[in-house]
Amino acid sequence: MDLRRFVDLYVAETHENIRLLQRSLVDLQADAPEGAVAEAFRAAHTLKGISAAMGYQTVADMAHRLEDSLDEIRAGRLDADAGLIDALLSAADELEDEIAAAIRIGPSAPGLEIDPGAVPARTTVSLSPAPAGTTFVAHVLLDPAAPIKSARAMLIMRSLGEMPAVLGSDPAQFDDSFDGSLRIFLSASADPAAVAVLIRSAGDVETVSVRAPETVPERGGDGGTQPGQGRQVRVDATRLDGLADGLGELSVLYARLQKADIPAGVDGMVDRLGTVLGELDHEMRALRMVPVREVFERLPRVVRDAARSVGRDVELVIEGEDVELDRSILDDIGEPLVHLLRNAVDHGIESTGDRLAAGKPARGRIRVSAERERGSVRIMIEDDGRGVSAARMAEKARAAGLYDRAAPPGTDEELFRLMSMPGLSTAEEVGAVSGRGVGMDVVVSRVRALGGAIDMRTKSGLGTTFRMRLPITLAVAQALRVRVGGEDYAIPLTHVTEAVELDAGANTDGVLRVRGHRVPLVRLRRVLRVSGEGSEEAAVIAEIGDRRAALAVDELVGREQILVRTFDAVTGMLPFFSGATLLADGRPALVLDPLSMI
Amino acid sequence: MARTVLICDDALFMRTMLADILKGAGFEVVGEAQTGAEAVKQYKLLQPDLVTMDIVMPDMGGIDAVRAIVKEHPQARILMCSAMGQQALVIEAIQAGARDFVVKPFQPSRVLEAVQRVLG
Structure with a gap:
């Protein structure tokens, strides 16, 4: 069998365990050495097991030696002084290097066959089957910001009380590993609407949907996915980036479409497109979130x-x-x-x-x-x-x-x-x-x-x-489109409080009075060194913390959703931009960073 | 008639802050307790509509106090106040009969939402 199929999983799993190992080694000097030793030992043990399973024998041997030392500490035969911890930490570093090398070069014991069951898939939560008699399944997702999600889940189950329609839940028990997503199995006697209300009443619920049980989708064996039926899938991050970029461009296209002449009969579809894009965007953001x-x-x-x-x-x-x-x-x-x-x-x-x-x-x-x-x-x-x-x-x-x-x-x-x-x-x-x-x-x-x-x-x-x-997210931002000297710029709305008109010839003292406050006026024409035709007719008030500034522009074009692409500052470039974007009409624009001007 | 609340926390600061939040929402603070044992005693005496209960207190912790109160007064409405990282203790408190929980540092809106749920 082809072990390369498991490389992605191996990479992710070793990464986690190396971090765990390093963290618990650092913890060793702190208050709870007992738990820390046990954790470090467990991490080394897992690393040994999965490396051996991948045929990376050198890595497995190194992990084994680490495991031995940790066992000695655990048994009290070795003293975990600073020197020893240093040595163990360097060993962990070497182990990490060796893992990277093994992934690059391949198994040191080529041709080793493994049983797929031997590859631990701890991160794959298998979808537990619905109990007999399940007519509805309530899918509950807790607010990602909710504290102590496991306790909240218990309260949700309790809110359904002794309702006979409740047949069980997945997960059945809630502990530290609970990720905020649960399914509750209900019999035909349940009133879906009433159940949803009760669940919401328990608090911290982001979404509830009560629907018929789904059939577990077949997963193809195409390299990236794990064997078996997984509810969670590990995805290469670059794929997510690709998706997000595509979605961002779609949103921009949609914004442009909205400005075009839309023939009657198609407008409904355009509206629907907007709704679906909004939902996709929401999902995409959730997908990209990591603690x-x-x-x-x-x-x-x-x-x-x-x-x-x-x-x-x-x-x-x-x-x-x-x-x-x-x-x-x-x-x-x-x-x-x-x-x-x-x-x-x-x-x-x-x-x-x-x-x-x-x-x-x-x-x-x-x-x-x-x-x-x-x-x-x-x-x-x-x-x-x-x-x-x-x-x-x-x-x-x-x-x-x-x-x-x-x-x-x-x-x-x-x-x-x-x-x-x-x-x-x-x-x-x-x-x-x-x-x-x-x-x-x-x-x-x-x-x-x-x-x-x-x-x-x-x-x-x-x-x-x-x-x-x-x-919290990068991809798509709301921005104000302005024109200065015939060129377009985007100012992210995050820092914009309002926009005002400028009287020609006034404010020559470099201060703008906005509702009784004196705000320093930043002349973008001067700052950005543009000299095209036009004159300063409006100002955008930007605010960061307790500092404010009025950015004088020629024209306020309007509000737009933009997809910001950050770039590394080009040498010699003015330091006032945070990225570039394509505007709704397809014109490129630089994204201004108001922070750099206040 | 104002709803009554008994606030149990060994830290004066936390009691004051909770009292402030709850008074603002129209509650009458009828008692304060600094230990679990005191909380149990006061509950008997005052029979408040709501109890806020800290987890870690001297002389009988909050969880044991919940057990003792709920044993005699199953209808007691108790809101646990936990610090960060007390996941396991919060779960234990809920198993013991607490109705809901909030996590310090308190955000008034979160406290009041939880209070609504506890009384709801």
Whole structure:
């Protein structure tokens, strides 16, 4: 049999287990060593088993040795001191490399046949059959943001009470592995509408649909899918991207279609197209959501390594791992997060001696948390270190020729703007950990490229907090289309509060009065260096946090749905764009980043 | 007549915050308890329409208090207040007879929604 069919599954499974292994190894020094050893052991054991099944004997042997060491620790025959944990962590790294190599090169013991049953398919939840007598099945999906979904599911089952129509549920028991989706089997005596109402009344329910039991669809054996009947399917992420791109283009086409002359008789179909597109878009977004855990779980290791290399004692607290983000956004924030964390360890947290002298707890503390906030996700990185010194930062910037004022930045905003200037390393000397290369400017531009925002608050002696706000999804955004000097630009509506008309000749002082507030006027013609014909006749008010600006444009064209394609900044290009898009009429436009102008 | 509530939490801060949210929704806070044992005693005395119950409290935790209250008053309407990461305890509390739960940090709207469900 062809083992290549299982490679995708193997990759995913090993990835999970390597992360689990690393995380539990890091946990080994913390409070609950017993659980951590058991977890690490289990991960190594699984890695050994599935690698052997794939015929990757070298990997299996390495995993086996790790497993042995962990067994010794578990039995109390080996002491898990820092040195040993270091050694185990490097072994885990080597194991990861070896896995990558094995996947590239193929089995080290070619020709090994395996029984498909031997490949663990833990992630495949088999669809349990409906009990006899099932006439309806209630499909319930909990709000993805709902806390403790298993408890909510129990309440849902309880809300149906002793209703004799309830024959059972899938899953039958609710524990930590419950993902928020359940099916409830009902007999013919159930009133579907009444059942739906009762289920909703239990709270945190996103959707309920009561319908006839489905027949399990046949799954073809085409490489990507797993053997057997799976309710969950693992899909290569690039395929999802492809789908999302296609859907995005469809949405844009639909927007263009709406503007065209639609012959009578077809308009109904166009409306229907819009509805279906909306539903597809909703589904697509849900499909692309992944918990931030996937990135957060790498962080303990980052902090531990950084702390050890500079001799700091640091505790990392992680909260909100279940908060979900679009996968493409999550992929892009990993690096900025790692950078901010290393920075916090390297420059924020003081040495134990300094901390004690300052009357602080000996152990430094860094908290990383994620929280859903209406249409966005907020990620905070807080440390209780010494804070950023504005005076020292100004000195550095002066030395680098980036700052010419005598007084240091007076507000956190100014200080952060200074810190994020290209060419200014945040370290006084290049630190051993945060190192050269990635600076705060990269962090800021990465977050902005995602359509997000980042700010910083710092208090001398008390610590520093970075706050990132990220859109939940990237693909399609609402934007205001404007024209400046004959060219089209799109401004994402996320940051737009209103648009106003400009009186010709007025506002020459660079300030616009909007309802009694003085708002700085940014002349896009000047900023974007366009000189085509036309004159500034309108202004778009953009707001980020408590800062506002009025962007003067020639013309407001209207609101459009756009598909933003981010791009890496081209050298020499003005730094005011977050991406490009095709407008509804097919014309290309740059997407303005109001954040860069406020 | 205002509906009555007994607030059980060992932290004054949490009690104050809950009282604030519930008063805003027209409840009358008739009692506060800082321990599970006190909660049981006060429930008997006050027979409130609603109880909010913290999970971790000294001198009999919230879950045991739920058991004790529900044993004598099966109709008791108890809302568990859990911290993050207390998944297993919340489940235990529900099995013990709690009607619903909210997770700290509290969002007033979520608390009131849960209260509606508990009383509904």
